[in-house]
Amino acid sequence: MDYYMDVTHLSINKYGEELCGDHIEIAENGTRKIMVLSDGLGSGVKANILATLTAKIAVTMLKEDATLEDTIETITSTLPVCSVRKLAYSTFTIIMADNSGKISIVEFDNPSYFYFREGKLSMPHKKRREIHGKIIYESEISMVPGDYLTVISDGVVHAGVGKLLNFGWKWENIKEFIEELSLKRESTNILAHEVLGYTNVLYDLKPGDDASVLCLSMKEKKILNLFTGPPIHPEDDVVFARSFMDAEGIKVISGGTTANIISRELDIPLSIDMSCITAKLPPVALMEGADLVTEGVLTLGEVISILEGLTGDELSENILKRLYSSDAAARLSRMLLNDATEIKLFMGTAVNPAHQEPGFSYNYNYKVNQINRLMELLEKYGRKVHLYTI
Secondary structure (H helix, E strand, O other), X not given: OOOEEEEEEEEEOOOOOOOOOEEEEEEEEOOEXXXXXXXXXXXXXXXXXXXXXXXXXXXXXXXXXXXXXXXXXXXXXXXXXXXXXXXXXXXXXXXXXXXXXEEEEEEEOOOOOEEEEOOEEXXXXXXXXXXXXXEEEEEEEEOOOOOEEEEEOHHHHOOOEOOOEOOOOOHHHHHHHHHHHHOOOOOHHHHHHHHHHHHHHHOOOOOOOOEEEEEEEEEOOOEEEEEEOOOOOHHHHHHHHHHHHHOOOEEEEEOHHHHHHHHHHHOOXXXXXXXXXXXXXOOEEEOOOOOEEEOOHHHHHHHHHHHHHHHOOOOOHHHHHHHOOOOHHHHXXXXXXXXXXXXXXXXXXXXXXXXXXXXXXXXHHHHHHHHHHHHHHHHHOOOEEEEEEO
C-alpha cells in the first residue's frame, strides 16, 4: 500500500551560537525520501560546516543510488579537519524511507533512534559493520499507520546536565516521554515540538549543546475538503452545494454565509453549538454531513496564526496549549495537522454580503491573501493542496 509520509524536524542552537552544529537534510527520489540528521564536532561555525557537508553529501549521493560504502568514503575524505582537535568528525543517522513503509536506517555515533508500534518501543535487530574505519549499525523496519520513528542528536540526551538533571535526560527517560506522546497518535510536528520544547526546558532555556529531533510516521491518505466563501454567481450555489455533498473525506465549512448556502441548497438544517464560544471567535455550527462548521475570516486567521507558530524557530509551550484548546480554530488546525494528508480548498469568489454591513471593514483581497497564506503553510507541512474557485 502507498502511504503518506509525515516528516518533521526541529533544532535548537547551543546558547550564544548563531549557527546550529546539527544539520538535517531531506530529499525525495520518486516514492522514496532520504533523510539525514548529522551532528558536527563541537558547536558553532565549524560544527555547522561539518554537519552540513555530511548531510548534503549523504543525501545527494544516496539520491543518485550511490552505495553506502562510496557515500561514507566520500564523507570521510571531504570533511575539513578541525584545527583545534585535528579531527574531521561528524556523526550521522541516515533514513531511507519508501512510501510503502519500508525503512532502512544507518547510524554512526548518534544516539539510537526510537521506533514505536502501538505506543510501545519495538526495536529491530541492528547489524554492525565497519566501513572505511567507521563502525556503523544498519537496520530495517516496515512501518504501518500509527508507528513513529524518532531520531535525536546527543544534545537532547545531554539536556539538563549540571542544571535540572545531574546526568542529563537519559535515553530511557526520553523513550518513556515519546512513548506517552505516541499513544495519542499525534502528528509528527506536535511530537517534535513536545520533545524539543521539553529539551529546552531542561536546559533552563539556555541549551548547553545543539539539539535536534526528526520524526517520521506513515499515514493512510485522507482528504480534507474546506469550503469557504459564496460563489460569484448565485445560480452556482447549487453546484457549490453538490460539490460539498459529493466530496469524499473530511468536510469542513468555513463561513456563515457559505454554511447557509449549503444548508439551504441541500435542505439540511443548521444549529449553533454554544459550548465552544470564546471571546475571540464565534461558536461552531452543527450540520449533518459536515465534520466542522465555523465562522470564516476570523477563524481562518487564527488557524494561520497557529500554523505559523508551529513552524516558527521559537519553541513555545503557549502555541501547543493554543492548539489543544476547544475553539473552532484549534479544532480545524488539529484536523489539518493530525488527520489530513491532502487538502482541497473550494473557494467562492463573490464579495460576501455579510462583509458589507455598516462598520465592517473588509477587503476582498484580504480573503485571497488569507487563502494563499494558508496554502503556503500547508505545503510547508508537506500537504498536497488543491484550490478550486467558483
